Amino acid sequence: MQGVTVVDHPLVQHKLTLMRDKTRSTKGFRQLLNEIGMLLAYEVTRDLPLEMTDIETPMAPMKAPVLAGKKLVFAPILRAGVGFLDGMLSLVPSARVAHVGLYRDPKTLVAVEYYFKAPEDLADRVVLVLDPMLATANSAIAAVDRLKEAGAKSIRFVCLLAAPEGIEKFRGHHPEVHVWTAAIDERLNEHGYIIPGLGDAGDRMFGTK
Ligand code: PRP
């Protein structure tokens, strides 16, 4: 599918299956999301530009590659997006963090903003929007709208599961924002939940239901 990368790494697929299992504990679910976050961060950052810098090893001077430009921004969509954050920060510890607080109205499925705080210089940084679930895409579209309004120009979207309907809608609104996901499931049900999916990611992660 154009504009979408499915991360089919065996470790990601194995861990995702463990997460889907309805008997998985809150602790196990949270730990797996963290671990998959680390693996997804590795894939999503694969093409970041490098520049050469002068260093001296104990043996000789050399030119060696380092990441070019300003530090990355991780932008988790609250709450469930936070589940990716520790894993990603363990791989990119100096990244900045933008918090995007949105909840999906259970009746209308419209995304409602309740918090937003981001670094001021978003325009100069690559922004990775994080949310385990891309269902109707209302939350993802609203988050990217808000980040663009705050200045972001280079945006990538990272999720765990996506519905085909959500991908199509998201691509329609933000065609230049590439999506990375561990799987594309069958469909949405009448309540906007991904089938087979894994249920409500936020509730499973924080043990609120
Ligand atoms: C869930 C999920 C996404 C959103 C996806 O969040 O974490 O943000 O739904 O659905 P959509 O693509 O149809 O917008 P929710 O609103 O339940 O909030 P929570 O993370 O605080 O539980």
Ligand code: URA
């Ligand atoms: N949000 C979730 O947490 N799960 C879904 O399946 C859809 C939206």
